[in-house]
Amino acid sequence: MDKKSRQEAIDELTLALLYLTRFPDGEGNRYDEIAWKNYDFNAIDRLDEEKLIINPKRKRGGGYKYAYMTEKGREKARELLRMMNIEDDSIYEKYEFRSIRPEEADEAAEIERICFPPNEACTKEHILERISVASEQFFVAIEKETGKIAGFLNGICTDEMAFRDEFFTDESLHDPKGKNVMLLGLDVLPEYRKQGLARELVWNYCRREEEQGRRRLVLTCNAKKVKMYRKFGFRDLGESASEWGGEKWHEMDIFLSW
Numbered sequence: 001m002d003k004k005s006r007q008e009a010i011d012e013l014t015l016a017l018l019y020l021t022r023f024p025d026g027e028g029n030r031y032d033e034i035a036w037k038n039y040d041f042n043a044i045d046r047l048d049e050e051k052l053i054i055n056p057k058r059k060r061g062g063g064y065k066y067a068y069m070t071e072k073g074r075e076k077a078r079e080l081l082r083m084m085n086i087e088d089d090s091i092y093e094k095y096e097f098r099s100i101r102p103e104e105a106d107e108a109a110e111i112e113r114i115c116f117p118p119n120e121a122c123t124k125e126h127i128l129e130r131i132s133v134a135s136e137q138f139f140v141a142i143e144k145e146t147g148k149i150a151g152f153l154n155g156i157c158t159d160e161m162a163f164r165d166e167f168f169t170d171e172s173l174h175d176p177k178g179k180n181v182m183l184l185g186l187d188v189l190p191e192y193r194k195q196g197l198a199r200e201l202v203w204n205y206c207r208r209e210e211e212q213g214r215r216r217l218v219l220t221c222n223a224k225k226v227k228m229y230r231k232f233g234f235r236d237l238g239e240s241a242s243e244w245g246g247e248k249w250h251e252m253d254i255f256l257s258w
């Protein structure tokens, strides 16, 4: 086998180290986590040029000590870890992230019933219909060992800008070419919570929809969840017009392309 060049090896090892040492920054930035970048400057520049990382720079000189990893960078790093036989984040070892399959629709409807009180949960009928019209936007985390759905995030696309309750109940509002996604449910089964699954679902969803050219994600949530979505990079737009389940809701959004 041909030997890898030193430069290629430095770039790959730097990328793997950035990936392994990254951590959530909790500041609500778009990439949600940061990685220290005090490695070979040229390698960092090359990774930036290849769009494997984003290397933020200060306008008036001097630099930040951290970088953000792009989705492309994370994917490549995961591939490298597999080749080097290094354990990945337990979340990617344990879960697969993908669109839902039609045969998983009943399971998803049951998860919605478990995760939300009856006045807030979407009915089985609407979950099934949503999956049949917008399965690409119905994103699941599958526990690899059991093949079961651990959690999901779903929504429908539209050119409309503001959230309205009809999105929950009228699947015909889904416009596959719509520039925005109205998010309709983030559910993680109780036994899978507090491992970062919701965070990963949201992050991967954003990147996928961004690749589809989508501009903005909008959601409603109760006051207690505002802080959580802020950590994921969403903005709080204040009280929503939604009266879903007879409750009060905050509207929040995130821009995907900038």
Ligand SMILES: CC(C)(COP(=O)(O)OP(=O)(O)OC[C@H]1O[C@@H](n2cnc3c(N)ncnc32)[C@H](O)[C@@H]1OP(=O)(O)O)[C@@H](O)C(=O)NCCC(=O)NCCS
Pocket (backbone or CB within 6 Å): 024, 026, 115, 116, 186, 187, 188, 189, 192, 193, 194, 195, 196, 197, 198, 199, 200, 220, 221, 222, 224, 225, 227, 228, 231
């Ligand atoms: C809310 C929910 C999706 C979180 O899932 P999860 O996989 O446990 O969340 P994560 O482990 O990814 O946590 C991500 C962050 O959100 C915060 N968070 C998690 N659950 C939260 C909750 N119930 N209330 C407020 N903040 C919460 C965590 O503190 C964490 O931040 P940290 O890493 O800085 O500690 C899950 O509890 C759930 O399905 N609840 C019922 C349905 C629901 O309320 N969905 C949201 C509707 S708007």
